[in-house]
Amino acid sequence: MSLNLTQKIIKKHLIHGTMEPGREIGLGIDQTLTQDATGTMAYLQWEAIGLPRVKTELSVSYVDHNTLQMGFKNPDDHKYLRSVAAKYGIVFSPAGTGICHQLHLENFAVPGKTLIGSDSHTPTAGGLGSLAMGAGGLSVALAMAGEPYVLNMPRVVGVRLEGALTGHAGAKDVILYILKKLSVKGGTGRVMEYYGPGIRDLSVPERATITNMGAELGATTSIFPADEITEKFLRIMGREQDFAELGPDPGAHYDEQLVIDLSSIEPMAARPHMPDLGVRVAELDGLKVDQVAIGSCTNSSYSDLKISAQILKGRKISPDTDLLISPGSKQVLKMLTTESLLGDILDSGGRLLECACGPCIGMGGSPVSKGVSARTFNRNFEGRSGTQDAGVYLVSPVTAAHCAINGRFTDPAGWGDPLPRPGFPDKVPSIRDLFVFPDDTRRVDIYRGPNIVPLPQFDPLPEKLDLPIVMKCGDNISTDHILPGGAEITALRSNIPAISEYIFSRIDQEFLARIKKTSQGIVLGGENYGQGSSREHAALAPRYLGIRIVLVKSFARIHRANLVNFGILPLTLARASDYDILEQDQFLSLDTTSLKPGQNSFIHTRSGQAIEVGNDLTEAELAIINAGGLLNHVKNKAR
Numbered sequence: 001m002s003l004n005l006t007q008k009i010i011k012k013h014l015i016h017g018t019m020e021p022g023r024e025i026g027l028g029i030d031q032t033l034t035q036d037a038t039g040t041m042a043y044l045q046w047e048a049i050g051l052p053r054v055k056t057e058l059s060v061s062y063v064d065h066n067t068l069q070m071g072f073k074n075p076d077d078h079k080y081l082r083s084v085a086a087k088y089g090i091v092f093s094p095a096g097t098g099i100c101h102q103l104h105l106e107n108f109a110v111p112g113k114t115l116i117g118s119d120s121h122t123p124t125a126g127g128l129g130s131l132a133m134g135a136g137g138l139s140v141a142l143a144m145a146g147e148p149y150v151l152n153m154p155r156v157v158g159v160r161l162e163g164a165l166t167g168h169a170g171a172k173d174v175i176l177y178i179l180k181k182l183s184v185k186g187g188t189g190r191v192m193e194y195y196g197p198g199i200r201d202l203s204v205p206e207r208a209t210i211t212n213m214g215a216e217l218g219a220t221t222s223i224f225p226a227d228e229i230t231e232k233f234l235r236i237m238g239r240e241q242d243f244a245e246l247g248p249d250p251g252a253h254y255d256e257q258l259v260i261d262l263s264s265i266e267p268m269a270a271r272p273h274m275p276d277l278g279v280r281v282a283e284l285d286g287l288k289v290d291q292v293a294i295g296s297c298t299n300s301s302y303s304d305l306k307i308s309a310q311i312l313k314g315r316k317i318s319p320d321t322d323l324l325i326s327p328g329s330k331q332v333l334k335m336l337t338t339e340s341l342l343g344d345i346l347d348s349g350g351r352l353l354e355c356a357c358g359p360c361i362g363m364g365g366s367p368v369s370k371g372v373s374a375r376t377f378n379r380n381f382e383g384r385s386g387t388q389d390a391g392v393y394l395v396s397p398v399t400a401a402h403c404a405i406n407g408r409f410t411d412p413a414g415w416g417d418p419l420p421r422p423g424f425p426d427k428v429p430s431i432r433d434l435f436v437f438p439d440d441t442r443r444v445d446i447y448r449g450p451n452i453v454p455l456p457q458f459d460p461l462p463e464k465l466d467l468p469i470v471m472k473c474g475d476n477i478s479t480d481h482i483l484p485g486g487a488e489i490t491a492l493r494s495n496i497p498a499i500s501e502y503i504f505s506r507i508d509q510e511f512l513a514r515i516k517k518t519s520q521g522i523v524l525g526g527e528n529y530g531q532g533s534s535r536e537h538a539a540l541a542p543r544y545l546g547i548r549i550v551l552v553k554s555f556a557r558i559h560r561a562n563l564v565n566f567g568i569l570p571l572t573l574a575r576a577s578d579y580d581i582l583e584q585d586q587f588l589s590l591d592t593t594s595l596k597p598g599q600n601s602f603i604h605t606r607s608g609q610a611i612e613v614g615n616d617l618t619e620a621e622l623a624i625i626n627a628g629g630l631l632n633h634v635k636n637k638a639r
Contacts, residue, residue, distance in 0.1 A: 002249035005225055006156045006191045009131040009246075013114050015148040021155045021255060022189070024618045026148030030113040031058045031130075032140050035100045037065035037361070037485075038118035038535055040077045040494040042137030043084045044455055046144055047446075048631060053089045055146035058108060060435075061085045062093040062100035066490050067356040068363055069095070073491040076449025080494070085436065087444040088144075092436040098329030098355045101125070101297040105208055106331055107432060110242045111226030116140055116149050120215045120534040120558060121297050121378065127208030128233065129226030129246050134215060136536035136562040138630055147634075150620070151561070154191045154220040158254030161198025163263035168418045170307075171206035172299060172376065172396035174260070175213040176268035180278030182258075184476060185528045187219030188557060190256070194224045195248055198262045203423065204233035205301035212298045213378050216275040218531060218556055236424050267412045269374070270394035273382040274476065281399050284409035288320075290371035292404040294397055295326025295353070296360040299376035302332045304397045306422040309341035311401035312348040318407025323350040324365050326358045334429045350404070362386035362486040374403040379532060381480045383506050452494045456544050458567050458628040465548055466589040469582060470514045470521030471504060477525050478532035479559060481507050483541060485533075493537060500541040514585075515545045524582055525552035530559025539563045543629075549590065551603070551613065553579060564621045567629035574600055574612035582611070597622050 003011065007019060010027065017025030032054075034042050039061055046054075061081050066074040078095060085092035093103060100117070101124035109115065111129030115122060118137040125132035135149065143149050165174075179186075192214050194207070202210075207224045214222030224230075225247035234243045267281040294300075294308050305327060317323045325345055327333040333355055336342040346352065359365030360377045366386030367373040373385060373392045380392035395403070402415055473481070483489070483499070484506050492499035504511040515521050523542065529552040530538065539562035542550075549569045553576050563570045569592075573579055582588075588611070590603045597619045602610040617625070627633040 002251045002253060004156050004158065004193055004248040004252040004254055005223060005246060006131065006193050009112055009114065017153065019153050021153050023153050024150060024620070025153045026150045027114055029056060029116055029143040029149050031108065031115040032056055032143050033060045033062060033100055033104055033115065033117035033119070033122065034137065034140060035065050035119050036063040036077060036081060037490050037493050038137045039081055040452065041536065041540070042118050042141050043081065044494065045138050045631060046088070046141040048455060049141060049145050049634065051145050054144040056144055058091065059144050060091040060093060060104065060108060062103060063095040064099045064356045065361055065363065067095045067354055068487050070487055070491065072449060073451040076451055077494055079447045080449065080452055082436065083444055083447045086438055086442065087446060089438045091438070094434070094436065096330070096354055096356065097431065097434050098331070099297045099300060099357055101212065102300055102328030102332070105204070106237055106329060111230060111244050111246050116143055118534060120532065121212050123214050123221040124208045124212040124297055126211035126221055126223035128204050128230045129224060131221060131223060133221045134534040134558055136534060136558060136565055138536060138565045139561065142634070151220065152189065154189055155255035156191045156193050157256040157258060159192050159194045160196035160257065160259045161194055161262055162196055162259065163198055163261045164201040165262045165265060168267050168398050168412045168415055169265040170396045170398055170421065171202060171209040173265050173268045174262065175210045176270055176278050176394065177265055178260070179213070179216055179270065179276040180268070182217055184216055184274060184276045184531055185218050187214060187217030190219050192217065192219050192222040193254070194222070199224060200229065201262060203303060204230060205303050209298055213275070216378055218528065220557060236426065236428055238430055267396060267399050269399065270380060272380055272391040272393065275379060275394060281395070281409060282411045282413065285411045287409040288372060289374050289403045289408050290320070291322045291324070291367045291373040292400050293324040293359045293365060293373060293375040293377065294400050295328065295358065296377040297328065297357070298378045299397050300326055300328030300332065302335050302424065303422040304376065305332060305336055306341055307419055308397045308401045309336065309344040310419050311398065312350065312405065313344040315348055315405050317349040317404040321404055321407045323348070323404040324353055324359060325350050326353045327355045329431065330355055330434065331429060331431045334431070359385065361490070363490065364487070374400050376400050381478050381532065383484065384480050386486050388506065451492070453496060456496050458543060458632065460628040460632070461567060461592050461626045463593050464589065464591055466587060467520050467522045467548060468518050468587050469524045469584050470518060471508065471511055472524045472582070472584040473507065473526070475526035476528045476531055479530055479535050479538040480532055482530070482538040483535060496541060496544050499537060500544050503541050503545060515547070518546070520546040520548055522549045522551055522588060523547055524579070525550065526579065527553045529555050531556040534558045536562045536565065539566045539568060543568050564624055565630040567625050567627070569625055571613040571615055574614050578611050595622060
């Protein structure tokens with residue numbers, strides 16, 4: 001049977017299950033990555049498992065989110081992460097080395113390997129043929145313990161690329177076009193597998209831009225074949241030994257097909273406040289831009305920043321516009337410096353920020369009140385920038401540079417002749433010596449600062465629940481809506497009691513008082529609940545506050561898995577119209593013993609009305625919820 005690339009990698013790593021779309025499978029995991037905003041909790045969970053050393057081929061702990069280090073909390077977490085890495089055989093990437101996905105692409109990702117990371121943009125590594133998926137921190141901790149990663153077998157969408165990019169269009173415009181076409185729910189339960197003659201027009205960093213923002217489609221992951229372009233990239237990075245040619249079999253079958261002619265792609269922008277609200281840049285002509293930010297794990301590569309610098313060379317940014325630049329790694333920064341490109345950026349009036357996530361996660365660089373910010377980032381959710389009323393537009397580096405110079409969006413027809421898309425020099429500087437590799441001979445004590453609080457213990461699911469709806473929210477609620485980011489809140493990721501105080505704070509300031517009054521409750525939501533970041537705290541903190549059921553029209557993949565991991569029932573309305581008859585503060589009761597995997601049941605109002613609800617839980621997932629969460633379940637099995 002001819003297999004596509006996704007099926008070939010899954011087949012090689014399949015521990016249990018069958019490769020039928022929708023059926024549960026368990027995959028052996030070769031590599032894991034964490035970042036500091038999610039990693040501290042992941043490693044607290046890893047310690048709770050009690051093993052002496054990780055069992056993966058490679059695990060890397062990156063520090064790239066909380067690099068402002070305001071007060072003792074962040075630096076204490078970073079020292080904890082460094083000590084855990086040294087003790088348990090994990091590679092450590094210190095603050096300022098770069099953004100996890102850019103660094104992993106440059107230094108560690110391998111074609112054909114499986115990778116899960118406690119960050120939703122882990123699929124970036126799919127740009128060179130790795131089956132890379134975002135996951136909750138607990139799932140990553142278990143993978144480090146040698147446990148399979150459990151998910152439903154995705155449908156594989158064959159995205160055939162034809163032609164070549166023309167004019168001022170780039171890879172970012174390709175994925176913004178796909179998002180406009182398919183929506184932020186269009187990839188749910190799917191892998192986007194790119195193939196066809198058009199892939200030869202895209203470098204590995206350009207492919208990685210596309211796979212990175214596949215997360216915004218809700219996709220399980222996205223992947224490109226490993227071909228001669230991949231081989232060249234790995235050779236330039238000094239990693240030619242990691243190359244293995246990988247692609248679909250001739251005549252491979254795909255569950256769905258999408259054909260895109262790259263020559264038809266124009267410069268695009270995603271309007272506030274959703275990545276799928278795409279529009280041609282030409283249609284925004286004249287819109288004033290207060291701030292431009294170039295960077296993030298989507299567009300912080302050498303080629304992204306080089307073309308930005310080339311556009312800025314010899315020119316000044318608009319006096320009414322701020323320009324922020326965040327290189328993706330110190331390797332990128334060294335290359336820009338060597339070629340005098342950094343000087344072109346600085347001479348234009350741009351500000352150089354640290355090699356870190358920065359403004360993308362609201363960690364500094366917030367726009368002015370009611371300002372317009374054009375960003376090369378992957379998300380533009382309301383308030384994510386740190387300014388609640390700002391309008392964030394997602395654009396390519398080329399578009400961003402022109403916005404900075406002109407102080408407004410302009411029609412690309414007036415940008416002049418397009419510059420060639422940059423390639424790599426034959427040799428690049430290595431920064432591998434900046435990583436801290438574990439030393440088996442050194443005795444290590446784990447450092448724990450006062451902000452690192454032990455994991456909360458959760459009780460099993462009771463046989464009956466009678467709970468009020470303490471929150472009713474709409475469609476496309478992101479994990480940023482559930483638990484905001486930013487310097488103040490993100491510093492509390494290792495302190496669940498403290499960070500729980502911010503749940504839903506940006507959309508309903510009365511929520512905390514309601515849940516504290518009732519001590520338990522239900523969240524009612526619409527479509528695509530939990531999209532966006534993989535932050536498991538958006539499930540863990542609500543569970544700490546007493547949320548036992550999340551009842552919605554549909555879930556985003558990673559958040560649904562995180563709810564299961566922490567013992568919260570993820571239920572769906574059998575009839576979407578029932579959402580309209582349920583109200584906040586209304587009590588609902590559920591006999592949990594009536595729940596059967598994959599079968600509908602009923603939840604009742606106090607007036608006796610029966611609301612039909614569904615679940616797509618497997619027998620194993622229901623057992624996890626009944627135990628009060630995955631850690632309880634694992635410990636029970638161990639006993």
